[in-house]
Amino acid sequence: QQQVKQSPQSLIVQKGGISIINCAYENTAFDYFPWYQQFPGKGPALLIAIRPDVSEKKEGRFTISFNKSAKQFSLHIMDSQPGDSATYFCAATPGGAGSYQLTFGKGTKLSVIP
């Protein structure tokens, strides 16, 4: 049973455009929602994370929007650049204190074309 559903599977965006990736979860015990960026042959790197007590969090060009009632959250990448081309994973966990594993979405391969 997939607990975190991520879409789209792949995304092509022109340079300067907005990239939007969506995730939906089922487990209401989840209370920490990070987004990771992964380049080929590398481990995932944390981009930004949010907890359910806020509806939006922005860090630089990256914004998470969170809708607790709909059990959905999304990543927006503003002014997308070719260097943003990577695979993005949403994730969730019931505890942010490091005791529980992350459950990952299936990933979105983003290609930003010049």
Add this chain to the structure above:
Amino acid sequence: GAVVSQHPSWVICKSGTSVKIECRSLDFQATTMFWYRQFPKQSLMLMATSNEGSKATYEQGVEKDKFLINHASLTLSTLTVTSAHPEDSSFYICSAWPGDNYGYTFGSGTRLTVV
């Protein structure tokens, strides 16, 4: 910053041999570490949760006798793939939690190829 160091970054071994992968937390102590496996173009799948000083907890379907995990100190967890076979070829990644400011931090991964 908090870094999770993983070694080696890649390894090729012959079928039937064993391979050890190390995961170290730098500048922080990790009571718990997580081991994931990732096949090409797929997501990360949790294999096991490693707890310092106690036995690891394995996910359903993961052979604990094949994937030996040792978390002997607060900064080191090791994954040993025993009697490796070509189907064990994959990308193995460890993770730990340095704290709220860093979130779950991942190692750089180990590409295992069994020939």
